[in-house]
Amino acid sequence: xxxxxxALLNTLEAECFSDIGASAVIIGGHxxxxxxxLEHILTRPSDSSGNLYCxxxxxxxxxxxNGTLSDHVFLRFFxxxxxxxxxxxxxxxxxxxxxxxxxxxxxxxxxxxLADVMPDPAIDAIRLSQLNLAxxxxxxxxxxxxxxxxxxxxxEALRRLTAGGKQVAVDELTEVLLQxxxxxxxxxxxxxxxxxxxxxxxxxxxxxxxLRGANNExxxxxxxxxxxxxxxxxxxxxxxxxxxxxxxxxxxxxTSLFNHFQIQRLIPFRGKQPEAFLEWLGRPDGGDSxxxxxxxxxxxxxxxxxxxxFLRYARSLYLQKRPLENDAARxxxxxxxxxxxxxxxFEQIWTGCDEAERATLxxxxxxxxxxxxxxxxxxxxxxxxxxxxxLTIFSKLFADFIRKKPKPSASALVKPATPETGxxxxxxxxxxxxxxxxxxWDVFPSALFFATADAAANVGEIKIENCTGKxxxxxxxxxxxxxxxxxxxxDAFDPGPSLLxxxxxxxxSVKTIRDPVWTRVDYSVTLDPGGANSVAKKRxxxxxxxxxxxxxxxxxxxxxxxxEDFSWLICAWVNSQEPRLAPVRERALDLFPRLGVPTEAVGxxxxxxxxxxxxxxxxxxxxxxRYFDNAVVFHSxxxxxxxxxxxxxxxxxxxxxxxxxxxxxxxSLLSLCGVDPGILLMPGHAIAAWRAPGAAENxxxxxxxxxxxxxAFEQATALATARIDERQNGVQxxxxxxxxxxxxxxxxxxxxxHTIRTRRIAQI
Numbered sequence: 001x002x003x004x005x006x007a008l009l010n011t012l013e014a015e016c017f018s019d020i021g022a023s024a025v026i027i028g029g030h031x032x033x034x035x036x037x038l039e040h041i042l043t044r045p046s047d048s049s050g051n052l053y054c055x056x057x058x059x060x061x062x063x064x065x066n067g068t069l070s071d072h073v074f075l076r077f078f079x080x081x082x083x084x085x086x087x088x089x090x091x092x093x094x095x096x097x098x099x100x101x102x103x104x105x106x107x108x109x110x111x112x113x114l115a116d117v118m119p120d121p122a123i124d125a126i127r128l129s130q131l132n133l134a135x136x137x138x139x140x141x142x143x144x145x146x147x148x149x150x151x152x153x154x155x156e157a158l159r160r161l162t163a164g165g166k167q168v169a170v171d172e173l174t175e176v177l178l179q180x181x182x183x184x185x186x187x188x189x190x191x192x193x194x195x196x197x198x199x200x201x202x203x204x205x206x207x208x209x210x211l212r213g214a215n216n217e218x219x220x221x222x223x224x225x226x227x228x229x230x231x232x233x234x235x236x237x238x239x240x241x242x243x244x245x246x247x248x249x250x251x252x253x254x255t256s257l258f259n260h261f262q263i264q265r266l267i268p269f270r271g272k273q274p275e276a277f278l279e280w281l282g283r284p285d286g287g288d289s290x291x292x293x294x295x296x297x298x299x300x301x302x303x304x305x306x307x308x309x310f311l312r313y314a315r316s317l318y319l320q321k322r323p324l325e326n327d328a329a330r331x332x333x334x335x336x337x338x339x340x341x342x343x344x345x346f347e348q349i350w351t352g353c354d355e356a357e358r359a360t361l362x363x364x365x366x367x368x369x370x371x372x373x374x375x376x377x378x379x380x381x382x383x384x385x386x387x388x389x390x391l392t393i394f395s396k397l398f399a400d401f402i403r404k405k406p407k408p409s410a411s412a413l414v415k416p417a418t419p420e421t422g423x424x425x426x427x428x429x430x431x432x433x434x435x436x437x438x439x440x441w442d443v444f445p446s447a448l449f450f451a452t453a454d455a456a457a458n459v460g461e462i463k464i465e466n467c468t469g470k471x472x473x474x475x476x477x478x479x480x481x482x483x484x485x486x487x488x489x490x491d492a493f494d495p496g497p498s499l500l501x502x503x504x505x506x507x508x509s510v511k512t513i514r515d516p517v518w519t520r521v522d523y524s525v526t527l528d529p530g531g532a533n534s535v536a537k538k539r540x541x542x543x544x545x546x547x548x549x550x551x552x553x554x555x556x557x558x559x560x561x562x563x564e565d566f567s568w569l570i571c572a573w574v575n576s577q578e579p580r581l582a583p584v585r586e587r588a589l590d591l592f593p594r595l596g597v598p599t600e601a602v603g604x605x606x607x608x609x610x611x612x613x614x615x616x617x618x619x620x621x622x623x624x625x626r627y628f629d630n631a632v633v634f635h636s637x638x639x640x641x642x643x644x645x646x647x648x649x650x651x652x653x654x655x656x657x658x659x660x661x662x663x664x665x666x667x668s669l670l671s672l673c674g675v676d677p678g679i680l681l682m683p684g685h686a687i688a689a690w691r692a693p694g695a696a697e698n699x700x701x702x703x704x705x706x707x708x709x710x711x712a713f714e715q716a717t718a719l720a721t722a723r724i725d726e727r728q729n730g731v732q733x734x735x736x737x738x739x740x741x742x743x744x745x746x747x748x749x750x751x752x753x754h755t756i757r758t759r760r761i762a763q764i
Contacts, residue, residue, distance in 0.1 A: 005037055008264055012041070014626075014654040015262055016221055017051070017186070023215045023222040025194065025230055025258075028266035029381030030345050030352075031309035034225035035192050037266065041223065042190060052089065052180075054081040055190045058197050069202030075168040082187065083158045086151055089185075093148050097141055104137035147183060154179050170210060177219040187220045194224035198258075208257040215260055222261070227352070230258035265515055268306030268382025268394075275301060277308060278315055290319050299330070303338065305394030306382045309345075314338060334397060346401040349383060359408040360384075364391060365399040371542065376518045432468040433527045437461070439502065439541050440559040444480065445552035445642070446510045446545060451572035451762050459521050460502045466493045475529040478502040481519030483510050483545055490529065513547040546642060548764055551660075553681070554641040554740045563641075563740040567681050567748045570645070571755045573664045574679075575763040576671035578649045585672055587619035588612075595673055600693035609675055609692040610701065614713040616669050617703060625665075626656045627706045641743055647764065660686040662705030667752050677752045682727045683744060687720050691751075698733065700749055 008026075015022045028034050042053050056078060058069070064080075065073035107130045114127035157176045161168055180187065189211070191197060198208075214220040269277055275297045282290045292300070292315070300318060304310030317337045324330045353361065360375050361383070369390050378384040383398070384391040393399040439460035459480065466472050475490040484504035502523055521543055526536040546552065551570055554563045589595045592615035594608075602608045648665040651657040657665070666688035667677035678689035678700050689700040704723055707716035724733075724747070733747040736755075740746060755761060 005033070005040075005266075008037070008266065009041075010656060011264060012223070014656040016223060017188070018655065020654060021186070021215070021218040021221050022262045023260055024224075024264050025261040026223075026225045026264050026266050027227070027229060028225070029227065029268065029383065030349050031307050032266050032268050032382065033308045034266055036308065038190050038192055038223065038225060041188075051186050051188055052082060052085040053188045053190060054078055054085065055192075056081070057192045058200060069200050071202075071204055071207040072167050074203065074207055075170075075173065076162055076165075078189070079158050079162050079168065079173070083155060083162070086155045086158070090148060090151055090155065093144055093151070097144050097148070100137050100141050100144070104134055104141065107131075107134040107137065150179065150183055151185075154183075174214075174219075177214060181217075181219050189220050189222045191222065191224040193226070195226040195228055195230065198230065205257065212257050212260050224261070229263065230261060263514060267380070269308065269311075270306060270385075274304065274306050274311055277311055281312065281315060288319075296322070302396050303334070305385055305398075307394065310342065310395065313341060338397060342395070342397050343401060346398050349398070350402070350405065353378075355408055358405075361393065361402050362405070362408055365393055365402040379518075432466070432472070433464065433474070433525070433535060434467060435462060435464040435525050435537075437502070437523065437539070437541075438463070438559055439521055439543075440557045441543070441555055442558075443516075443544050443546060443552065443555055443642070445550060445555075445566075445569070446483075446506060446513070446548045447550060447572055447764055448552060448566070448569060449506045449510075450548055451569060451764055452759060458501050459504055461499060462502055462523065462525070463497055463499050464493065464525060465497045466495050469495055471495070473528050473531075475526040476500055476502075476523070477526075478504055478521065478523040480504045480506070480521055480543075480545065483507055483519060510545070511548055513545065516544045516546050516550070519543060519545050547644075549644055549646070550642050551645045552642045554743060563743060565736050565738060565740040565748070567740075568736045568750055568755045568759060569761075570660075570664065570679055570681070570750055571752050571759075571761045572764045573645050573647060574667045574671060574677065574752050574756070575648055576668050577763070578647070578652075578668060580649045580652045581669055581672050584616070584619050584623065584652075584669060587622055588615040588669075588673065591615040591618055598674060605694060606692040609690060612673060612675055613670065613690050613701075613703065616666070616673055616675075617708075617713045617716065620666065620669065621708055623652055624655060625651065625662070625708050627658070627662065627709055659704070659706050662686075662708065663688040666703070666705050671752065679750045679752065680724070680733065681746070681748045681750065682724070683746065685723055685727060687723060689749060698749070700733075 012024060014020070016024050026034050026037060038055075042055055056074070061069055061073055061077055064077045111127050111130040111134060114123055114130065117123050154176050157172070157179075161172055161176070177187070197203070211220065211222060215222055275294075278292055278297050278300055281287050282292060296318070300311060300314050303314045304312075318324075318333070321333055321337070324333055350358065350361075357375065357378055360370065360378065364370055364384065371389065372379065372386050372391055375384055375391065379386075379391065383394055385394050386392075393402065437460060441460070444459065459478065462476060464474060464476070466474065471492045471494055473490070474493050475488060477486055477488050479486045484506050487503045487505060489500055502521070504521075519542075520540040522538065522540045524536060524538040526534060528534045529536070551573065552566045553569075554565055554567070556562075557564050585595075592611055595612055595615060597608075599605045599609050599612065643660060645664060646654075646657055646661045648668040651661045651665045663679045663686040667679055670677035670688075670690055676691045676693070678691060680687040680689050680700070680702060687702050688705050689702050691700050701717070702720035702724065703713070703716045704720040705716070707719050711719060728747050729745055731745055731747045733749050736748055736750060
């Protein structure tokens with residue numbers, strides 16, 4: 001088992017190990033669990049279907065190449081691993097043929113013995129079943145023997161390619177890979193620290209072009225880990241061997257060779273996850289059954305932060321030495337057993353930081369107060385963690401390590417907010433102008449901007465007061481970091497106060513964001529712009545911008561001191577125009593030819609609508625969509641509730657999704673087939689709903705799409721009822737309201753068609 005990474009494993013299963021066959025890069029900081037995750041994938045049980053895993057790292061390559069690296073060393077090492085995998089697979093398959101041959105002989109013997117028995121219908125039926133079983137085994141054995149013959153041929157070709165240490169002929173290798181692809185054998189190339197491999201000068205563009213091309217042709221799937229995005233590597237971080245070397249000896253940009261990788265982020269544990277991880281390690285079913293007290297978990301978190309490796313290592317040694325009765329005993333334990341191990345990684349972290357990041361780390365280690373959002377990479381990689389309104393070093397041992405380093409230049413420090421650059425509650429300039437701002441949100445969902453026409457541009461408001469005693473020219477500007485255009489409002493304002501919205505117009509580049517990013521709302525107020533006595537002031541507020549695939553369920557308003565309910569925004573993912581829905585509708589039409597008849601045109605619209613929904617459900621089962629148990633948890637940060645949602649087309653394409661993805665897909669199909677769709681949101685779960693024409697406003701029927709893999713329609717509706725009873729907890733099912741009183745106890749039904757019509761929702 002592997003803790004809290006099931007969603008990522010399911011994504012890899014759907015996008016890499018399925019027919020999609022995409023390559024993926026797992027990005028994360030030091031000791032966040034990248035290697036452990038790859039090891040978990042490599043050690044999954046083998047089967048005869050033929051995933052061929054080849055694990056490579058730079059150290060193994062250097063050993064095989066007597067200390068030197070080259071394309072030839074890489075390819076030869078890869079082929080040796082691949083040949084070993086094929087030989088193991090051949091051994092398993094030959095063992096299966098032997099087993100099946102024995103079962104075939106048993107079936108034939110039983111059929112022969114029954115042939116001599118007096119004629120009897122029951123005996124004849126048994127004999128026929130044995131004959132059919134024997135025929136099935138003959139077919140399996142024949143198919144498997146043909147495959148063994150082909151695999152043995154591929155193995156022999158690989159032996160010839162690697163014989164005598166000669167250069168690997170890429171064209172001959174390509175032929176072998178084509179042969180393996182024809183046998184539906186998937187080659188999974190697993191490479192740890194891929195960014196380190198890219199930096200090696202011995203490898204040329206030819207090698208990386210070969211790997212990219214092999215992936216595009218679905219011959220090789222690369223699953224790699226990296227400390228940073230491959231597309232963000234600077235030219236000097238690329239190797240300089242072979243075709244990379246330019247005439248002046250400088251390395252050329254290699255990033256175009258990595259744009260086929262799907263990016264999957266592995267972040268450190270946040271919030272209460274470190275304590276939960278420590279508890280998971282001591283679970284009785286699969287752990288070591290050694291429990292920790294709350295204070296012990298708090299102590300171990302102070303050593304390991306959100307880093308799985310440090311937490312696991314510190315816990316293991318602590319359990320051997322406890323109880324540690326006082327601070328002196330704990331300090332002795334740390335010095336004797338942890339410092340040397342941890343410092344090796346601390347040195348790698350420190351070396352990977354630039355001057356500004358080192359200065360920031362040193363300032364915080366020395367007690368400075370710096371607000372979240374001031375050091376993006378250090379926070380993302382888990383080296384800094386939120387501690388209330390401030391940032392703290394993730395491990396007290398890392399803080400000790402930092403304080404022993406030479407003090408960086410103070411000028412490089414990421415400085416805390418000051419009155420000149422921060423956002424006090426009220427900002428003012430001396431007469432003749434005063435102003436104050438109201439930006440009540442810390443999170444900005446780009447989906448809200450793209451999906452709605454009214455609220456899209458508003459990020460807050462500003463109150464300006466003209467104190468000149470006469471009309472005055474005032475200009476207000478606003479911008480959301482690099483993600484929007486500058487919005488300008490300029491006018492002549494009468495004396496007294498005026499209230500203006502702060503608005504932005506998002507750029508298309510926002511649609512490329514895959515994870516939440518820190519940015520800021522920049523705004524300015526200028527009196528008499530361009531004049532001789534012009535007065536201008538600029539301010540900003542740090543905020544998080546969410547990618548377009550993040551559904552914001554609720555957001556905290558710091559002015560009204562309440563949670564705003566955005567559950568209606570889920571309608572932006574319901575898309576009846578998605579082309580990949582058409583084949584499902586055609587299957588539903590075959591199952592229920594009256595699917596296209598308007599529901600309101602029949603005598604019993606309730607029963608007729610149910611027949612339509614049942615046909616849609618059964619047709620969707622033909623897509624073989626797998627449900628992965630990734631609970632709908634609308635939470636990320638302090639009182640900001642959000643969830644990543646797939647488009648209905650992607651759910652069909654990759655064949656997997658959670659309950660919210662399934663509900664969105666089902667609602668899209670209902671809408672396409674003329675049935676009124678709804679989505680019920682409850683703590684930890686989402687359920688699809690429908691309503692017949694003329695039914696009461698709250699007369700919804702429910703079907704749980706998590707039943708798609710194996711439950712019949714009526715069973716899935718019964719499951720929905722059971723889940724609602726389980727989670728409803730006495731709360732009435734209601735439509736979205738302006739506020740969400742209790743985020744832990746709610747039941748919100750979103751009327752999709754009504755919401756799209758009244759709020760003018762556009763699809764994401």
